[in-house]
Amino acid sequence: MATGSAKNGGAGQKKTSQNRNDARTLKRKRVKDDLSVLQSATDALDPKNPDLKKFTDLPLCEPTTAGLRDSHFEVLTDVQRAAIPLALKGHDILGAAKTGSGKTLAFIIPVLEKLYRAQWTEYDGLGALIISPTRELAVQIFEVLRKVGRKHQFSAGLVIGGKSLKEEAERLGRMNILVCTPGRMLQHLDQTAGFDVDNLQVLVLDEADRIMDMGFQSAVDALVEHLPKTRQTMLFSATQSKRVSDLARLSLKDPEYVSVHEAATSSTPTNLQQHYLVTPLTEKLDTLWGFLRANLKSKIIVFLSSGKQVRFVFESFKRMQPGIPLLHLHGRQKQMARMEITSRFTQAKYACLFATDVVARGVDFPAVDWVIQADCPEDADTYIHRVGRTARYESKGRAVLFLDPSEEKAFLERLEHKKVPIERINVKENKKKSITNELQNLCFQSPDLKYLGQKAFISYTRSIYLQRDKAVFKFMKLDLDAYAASLGLPGTPNVRFQKGEDIRRLKNASRAAISSGDESDSDGEGGKKKSKPEVRTKYDKMAERQNQDVLSSHYRKIIEEADSGDDDEQDFLSVKRVLNDDALDETAGADATTAATAKPKTIMLGNQELIIDSKRREKLLTSKKKLSKYMDKGTKLVFDDDGNAHPIYELQNENHFKQQGPAEALRREFVQTEADKVREADIEDKQLAQDRRREKRDRAKARERGEEAAAVAAQTGTQLEGCDADAEAALDFLRSLPVAGQNGSDDEDGPPKKRAKKWFEDASEDEAEALQKAKKRKSGKKVFEMGQEPDNLEDLEALAAGLLED
Numbered sequence: 001m002a003t004g005s006a007k008n009g010g011a012g013q014k015k016t017s018q019n020r021n022d023a024r025t026l027k028r029k030r031v032k033d034d035l036s037v038l039q040s041a042t043d044a045l046d047p048k049n050p051d052l053k054k055f056t057d058l059p060l061c062e063p064t065t066a067g068l069r070d071s072h073f074e075v076l077t078d079v080q081r082a083a084i085p086l087a088l089k090g091h092d093i094l095g096a097a098k099t100g101s102g103k104t105l106a107f108i109i110p111v112l113e114k115l116y117r118a119q120w121t122e123y124d125g126l127g128a129l130i131i132s133p134t135r136e137l138a139v140q141i142f143e144v145l146r147k148v149g150r151k152h153q154f155s156a157g158l159v160i161g162g163k164s165l166k167e168e169a170e171r172l173g174r175m176n177i178l179v180c181t182p183g184r185m186l187q188h189l190d191q192t193a194g195f196d197v198d199n200l201q202v203l204v205l206d207e208a209d210r211i212m213d214m215g216f217q218s219a220v221d222a223l224v225e226h227l228p229k230t231r232q233t234m235l236f237s238a239t240q241s242k243r244v245s246d247l248a249r250l251s252l253k254d255p256e257y258v259s260v261h262e263a264a265t266s267s268t269p270t271n272l273q274q275h276y277l278v279t280p281l282t283e284k285l286d287t288l289w290g291f292l293r294a295n296l297k298s299k300i301i302v303f304l305s306s307g308k309q310v311r312f313v314f315e316s317f318k319r320m321q322p323g324i325p326l327l328h329l330h331g332r333q334k335q336m337a338r339m340e341i342t343s344r345f346t347q348a349k350y351a352c353l354f355a356t357d358v359v360a361r362g363v364d365f366p367a368v369d370w371v372i373q374a375d376c377p378e379d380a381d382t383y384i385h386r387v388g389r390t391a392r393y394e395s396k397g398r399a400v401l402f403l404d405p406s407e408e409k410a411f412l413e414r415l416e417h418k419k420v421p422i423e424r425i426n427v428k429e430n431k432k433k434s435i436t437n438e439l440q441n442l443c444f445q446s447p448d449l450k451y452l453g454q455k456a457f458i459s460y461t462r463s464i465y466l467q468r469d470k471a472v473f474k475f476m477k478l479d480l481d482a483y484a485a486s487l488g489l490p491g492t493p494n495v496r497f498q499k500g501e502d503i504r505r506l507k508n509a510s511r512a513a514i515s516s517g518d519e520s521d522s523d524g525e526g527g528k529k530k531s532k533p534e535v536r537t538k539y540d541k542m543a544e545r546q547n548q549d550v551l552s553s554h555y556r557k558i559i560e561e562a563d564s565g566d567d568d569e570q571d572f573l574s575v576k577r578v579l580n581d582d583a584l585d586e587t588a589g590a591d592a593t594t595a596a597t598a599k600p601k602t603i604m605l606g607n608q609e610l611i612i613d614s615k616r617r618e619k620l621l622t623s624k625k626k627l628s629k630y631m632d633k634g635t636k637l638v639f640d641d642d643g644n645a646h647p648i649y650e651l652q653n654e655n656h657f658k659q660q661g662p663a664e665a666l667r668r669e670f671v672q673t674e675a676d677k678v679r680e681a682d683i684e685d686k687q688l689a690q691d692r693r694r695e696k697r698d699r700a701k702a703r704e705r706g707e708e709a710a711a712v713a714a715q716t717g718t719q720l721e722g723c724d725a726d727a728e729a730a731l732d733f734l735r736s737l738p739v740a741g742q743n744g745s746d747d748e749d750g751p752p753k754k755r756a757k758k759w760f761e762d763a764s765e766d767e768a769e770a771l772q773k774a775k776k777r778k779s780g781k782k783v784f785e786m787g788q789e790p791d792n793l794e795d796l797e798a799l800a801a802g803l804l805e806d
């Protein structure tokens with residue numbers, strides 16, 4: 001039975017496996033047929049067909065179609081309609097379309113289709129590489145890929161750093177599609193053994209113009225060197241570079257230019273309202289604060305030029321509590337923090353995010369109402385990307401650009417050239433409010449905030465100085481002192497140019513040139529500028545005076561950083577504090593003198609020069625008591641019988657001294673007299689000691705007599721009730737007696753006094769005492785030390801015996 005059944009089972013198994021093979025063959029055939037249908041449909045596809053409206057109109061495989069359907073994507077956007085058919089046909093693509101127009105899907109769908117059609121499996125290795133300039137954007141692309149590609153069997157990974165290289169490397173080998181940032185990817189290509197990209201089918205560069213520009217140039221060049229030339233390449237951005245050199249570097253083959261909005265009247269979304277307002281640099285924070293207070297029920301992104309600006313504005317505004325949740329994001333934050341903030345802002349209904357250009361490109365925050373560019377962007381392209389964070393897809397949005405009067409003309413020309421429609425608005429006069437006082441208070445109360453303010457000041461000044469477009473960013477026109485004051489700083493950080501050049505001097509030099517007509521682009525403003533007398537506020541003085549100790553470590557840090565030269569920023573600029581306070585004069589050194597201001601008032605007090613640099617000092621001059629510390633301390637005098645004053649130690653008149661006799665004889669006479677005095681004092685001391693010993697003996701005899709009387713009373717039976725009471729009475733009596741070595745004055749209550757050691761005390765006295773005690777110890781008797789008190793009867797006996805022996 002067992003065998004038979006086994007036989008039957010074997011036949012059944014054979015049949016099942018036969019069926020499975022048949023099913024597999026059938027499936028393979030079906031897929032092959034599907035693929036050939038798909039391919040013929042793709043070949044027959046007319047990319048310019050105006051009837052292509054929906055994703056279902058495209059020759060897409062079932063998993064992609066299902067993924068799109070489940071993600072509720074139905075209708076093609078312009079860029080998708082133009083780019084996807086060309087990409088499906090295998091063309092290299094150079095795609096440019098407005099922000100928020102759906103470029104991500106325009107490359108993700110062709111990527112999925114390409115690998116599906118190649119029947120890519122896990123054994124084929126890496127099939128597609130998508131590169132993004134920022135981590136935030138990479139994460140977002142990865143999310144879209146996961147959503148739309150959910151019905152596919154491909155494995156996909158995110159390589160953006162933030163994890164150990166080893167951890168990432170272990171998983172790389174199994175990935176079919178990777179979304180990455182250029183630097184991290186290059187690191188893997190160089191260092192991860194067995195990571196093979198020879199088979200790569202598609203390379204995508206999102207925000208290609210950014211990836212191709214200076215910052216990533218070398219990383220991208222090195223990366224492309226690892227990739228096979230046979231791949232398909234797609235480049236997308238809202239502001240596309242068509243530079244031949246860039247395209248050559250990526251070895252694009254006859255790329256198709258997809259520029260769907262080229263003919264449009266504007267390069268920004270039509271549902272975006274754009275405005276600018278002219279606000280001097282010194283009033284920028286006032287304007288920003290006023291704007292936030294007026295838009296508490298909004299979702300706002302505020303772009304600033306550097307991480308340091310972001311931190312300072314975020315920290316100071318947070319302390320002033322505007323009434324809207326504040327967040328901040330910049331590239332120096334840890335990866336986890338960046339992701340956390342991104343997700344919090346995504347979910348928030350009302351919030352204000354202060355950010356650098358790290359989120360200027362590609363990031364798709366939902367429902368942003370306002371984009372504020374508080375610092376002018378470096379160029380019109382950056383402007384377009386920043387404003388593109390609102391009015392995405394079909395939603396509406398508003399953007400406001402803050403311009404300094406010196407930036408207005410040239411930057412508006414740049415925007416016009418790029419077809420950006422923008423209108424001027426003004427801040428209502430009654431809404432204007434200065435927050436300088438609040439900022440000054442905050443900087444005074446918090447040295448950390450002041451430190452951030454100084455860093456923000458330096459980084460802003462530096463960024464303006466380094467800008468390429470000198471027609472827009474006129475460093476020489478900045479009023480640095482007023483700008484520093486507007487940040488709440490008690491003084492203008494002394495910004496230094498590399499290799500000891502002082503920017504202040506540099507500015508002054510060119511102002512001189514302007515006034516003599518040397519600068520061609522001068523509009524006369526620089527020449528008109530007069531050097532204002534330096535006004536120091538109450539806060540300046542308070543901060544200088546009171547914060548100096550707390551801040552010294554910060555300043556040391558700034559100066560050390562500048563000296564060490566490991567911070568690229570500090571390579572270029574550094575801050576040296578201008579120290580006015582006397583206490584810090586030493587540290588200020590020669591450098592401070594370069595920035596020294598008007599010479600302060602001084603007065604002479606005795607032979608001291610007192611600097612009057614504050615009201616406090618001036619007030620001090622009215623108080624005699626306080627002044628006394630600056631006056632001479634005076635000399636002590638003694639008066640002789642005739643009432644004449646003499647110093648305590650007065651040198652004798654030399655002639656008078658000589659008349660008294662030879663110096664050696666006088667010296668000997670003096671020594672002899674002093675020695676006699678000491679001898680007499682010694683005799684007196686010895687006599688005193690003898691008297692004390694005698695007193696002691698007398699007291700001991702008196703005590704002895706008392707005890708004898710007590711013993712006689714005991715023998716005669718004169719016993720009172722309660723012997724304990726007797727013992728206690730005896731104790732009291734004995735306690736009242738002076739113990740060995742104590743004189744009468746030590747009889748008082750209270751702790752025993754330490755005997756003062758006399759000068760020239762006879763050591764033999766101590767030794768004799770010590771000898772006696774040793775003898776008593778040897779004899780096994782209890783020894784009482786000076787000041788010790790008897791506690792019980794046994795102690796009393798010992799004490800009495802000791803007294804008798806004395």
Ligand SMILES: Nc1ncnc2c1ncn2[C@@H]1O[C@H](COP(=O)(O)OP(=O)(O)OP(=O)(O)O)[C@@H](O)[C@H]1O
Nearest residue numbers: 075076077099100101102103104238362364388393
């Ligand atoms: N066909 C579509 N139907 C509906 N919504 C879409 C479609 N395509 C894209 N979107 C949505 O439009 C928004 C913007 O898309 P996407 O981020 O791809 O824009 P983009 O062109 O890459 O923008 P940017 O230039 O700023 O990077 C996203 O929220 C996306 O989900």
